[in-house]
Amino acid sequence: MARAGQSQRSRRPVDRLKNGLAALAFIAIFAPIAARSQxxxxxxxxxILLDYxxxxxxxxxxxxxxxxPGSIAKMMAVAVVFREIEEGRLSPDTEFKxxxxxxRRGGAPSGGATMFAGLNTSIKVSDLLRGAIIPSGNDATIIxxxxxxxxxxxxxxxxxxxAKRIGMTGSSFHNSNGLSDPDQKTTARDLAKLASFIIRTYPDLYKIYSEPDFLWNKIRQSNRNxxxxxxxxxxxFQTGYLKExxxxxxxxxxxxxxxxxxxxLGSKTEKERAEDARKLLEWGFRSFESRPLFEAGQIVGEATLYGGQSGGVPLTGTSAIKLLVPRNGDERITARIRYEGPIHAxxxxxxxxARLEISRGDQIALEVPLVAAESVAEGPLWRRAMDGAYELVVGLLRDGYAKIAARLSAATG
Known part of the structure; x- marks a missing residue:
């Protein structure tokens, strides 16, 4: 198991000068083995390739x-529909006209991906979901x-x-179907977060993504994945394409x-896209193994606490923390606890x-949330006064350093 290092209490002056970001660094090293799989x-x-x-x-x-994103935007649209169903606001048997x-925009006249929905007909939500997922129908998502x-x-x-609730910080959506829009953007990392969220939150509805084909309006279409x-x-999950x-x-x-x-994202051809995905999946399954870092409930480290009965609060993960590492690897594994401070009792x-940030070599491989392992009550008045005075002094020093840095930056142009 990895162990947290130096107590946060003894590091206050260093931590509090970092633009308000307190951080505790510690290192866990796995014994290197020969060469790593490239x-x-x-x-x-x-x-991106992510272990779920x-x-x-x-x-x-x-x-x-x-x-x-192109048609991959439909994943975000489907996630919204899944939530409506899961929380009881929408039934799979509900019909939409x-x-x-x-x-015209997404159906047969458009010439794009479609489930061939008939004008002025009514279709069940369960069928529209399959139309949006399996043949990636633009009409289905618009309906x-x-x-x-x-x-x-x-x-x-x-x-x-x-998207905001899921933590997709680099995405912006303006339509449900993925048709061209200059303001509709996403990232590979965000899409991996979305995929993980859908699988974890809606395991039964997710099974639609594995269905091999879909018959509608007497037309059978194969899954595009x-x-x-x-x-x-x-x-x-899903594929997408836009010229741009x-x-x-x-x-x-x-x-x-x-x-x-x-x-x-951004492949030049369908074949290249599929081949790259295959290569990464095969390599991932072949080349990595799981290593435990912290057991469920194990103390990972401590965060500085102001105005509390104690000067710090112990941190733990919400579950066991483990990391995938190369089976034949020589990379150094390091970890850092990061949090915005000061934390007040x-x-x-x-x-x-806080968050535990684990790096494999130079790459951040894993970030997990850390929670308070115990409750800490507000401390006596004298402790709150001392902590307040300390924070005031450190804040003034921090502001001074910031002004000096700004002047140096302006001088060096």
């Missing part, structure tokens, strides 16, 4: 660079958007609210007790206070 060469300009269970990033390339806008929110604009508000036929254990963005893909696959999520047990 990641495959891929052509995609943006990509631990959240470990196994591979990334420009994972925070914004790109147009096909408007002329949905029919769902209009049925739930009245129009696409109103539905995009829901999409962005849900190329990974489903590659014997990789794939069971979802290239070919995109989000996929998930299971082998044994391990699930990996892969995102490919009282603190309730279970309150999220």
């Amino acid at each position: 990641a495959p060469t891929i052509a995609a300009p943006q990509a 269970d631990s959240g470990t990033v196994l591979y990334e390339r420009a994972a925070d660079t914004p790109n147009f 096909v408007s002329e806008y949905a029919w 769902l958007a209009e049925g739930i929110a009245g129009n696409e604009l109103g539905f995009s508000v829901k999409m962005n609210e849900e 190329p990974l489903l036929g590659m014997s990789l254990g794939a069971d979802g 963005a290239g070919f995109n893909l989000v996929g998930s696959a299971v082998q044994g007790d391990q699930r990996l999520i892969v995102v490919i 009282p603190v309730q047990k279970g309150a999220e206070l």
